[in-house]
Amino acid sequence: MTSISHHNPLYRIVVAHYLLAGLCFLILAGMFLFSVESLSGHYFQPKILALTHTAALGWGTMIIFGALYQLLPVILETNLYSTIFPWISLAFFVPGIILLVYSFWIFDPGLYMQIASILVLTGVIFFTLNVFFTVKRKKRESIFQEFIITSVLWLTLTALLGTLLVFNFQFSFLQKDHLDFLRLHAHMGIVGWFLMLIIGVSAKLVPMFLVSKYQKVQLLSFSYYFINAALVSFLLSAYLQGIVFITYVVVLLGATGVSFYLFYLFKCMKSRIRKEVDLPMVKTLFSFLLLAAGMLVLPFILYYHLENHRLAVNMSTLYGILIFMGWISALILGQTFKTLPFIVWLKHYEHLAGNVKTPVPADLLNGRLLYIQFVAFFLFLVTFIAGFLLGSIVMRFMGACSLIVTALSYLFHVIYLLLHKTKIRNYDDI
């Protein structure tokens, strides 16, 4: 058994990642505000590259790293291999992200960007080694483990290809066009890393939080093989032939894989014993609708791309917004306030429970901040996406402002939880 008590080194590791991710989210929201006009153009441009890497690395990956250090022992039922590796990983990862995003923003594809990519890759390698050695300790295999290991492998490959792309800016050693590789890099990250990892972790946690009767994992196995088959087929076909008609089949394969997973979630939801679904879980379930919405955009991207229509680029940007700012962000906004209260609760109350009346982790949350964050995020999605589709800069600006409110309320809430003061009552006084 493992836990994050007051003296456990995991507490500082997890909290550091949550705080840094919250800060990156705020910076990302600020960057959105200064990029509302750039988002109408092609996605291969400095500001969008900076935005995407802030979202993918500073926000999404940073919080996943922190959450995984907390959740790996729960999901894999074994202790984390090292509590030193996360600090080493972070020491490379943070300066790497700052330098990379800055180099993209001002577009300086020289030495600084190259150093940044090596730093990020090193941080990822330390994380990967920790996950591999942790999994190696485990005796019983499970589909959750397969998802996690595979996702971490894809992450390493994504970072490796990203590093090669950075060096290719200066040395031009890759045989094909930079944009062709960018497509592969993006999908290794989105499907291989984020989707695989999120399925692996949520497939274990969602039934736990809902107290679901559904225990079968066959749908997850189907999902695993379909999604990986789709990704490998996409990488091969896109590398060899580019985007062609057969890519529709690849998308269908991937969509089937995602559908198996969404059906698994539906079964868990339907067979849940706990009927009340709290706001963080509502956000979590809502995030999967955004994933489905993102998937629905894919055939349009293909269609317009094959027609050589300019809308292909706009649709790709919309897909990116739905995936990074919709699905991944909604999931993080929800799951942070399912997992962080536990960490804080353990620090304050683990040694007191049973002796005195303690609050439960959900009592540590600030309902008002949770609500503000939910409404602001919803407004961001509606106004920003509508502004994007209608070509309205004013709406996009309003969306970016809502995102800043979301990020501020998120960061304040994280800090509010971390500053929690122990509150107890004696049983005799009740």
Add this chain to the structure above:
Amino acid sequence: MTISDIPSALKTVIDPELNLNIVDLGLVYALKLNETTRQFLIEMSLSSKFCPMGESILSATKNCMERTFPDYMTEVTLVWEPEWSYKFISEEGLKTLRGY
């Protein structure tokens, strides 16, 4: 306090996530009293191995028993057989979780 008060005492130990007590959750498998050594022996399980709240629930059980029965010692043993499932939740517990 008498021995018959044990279940109600243990009902003050709450699973922090589910906000449901460990008795109705079906986590307590066996309860024995050794009058010679004046010791309670509790066999209990958790809803999942490596449950992040596991240590907290076990120590809360021990603390609760020693608070309620100060003249007795308590030993809590964690067991995994049979593996806990939702079927172990009492009717009362199900009502609390369902909300009706």
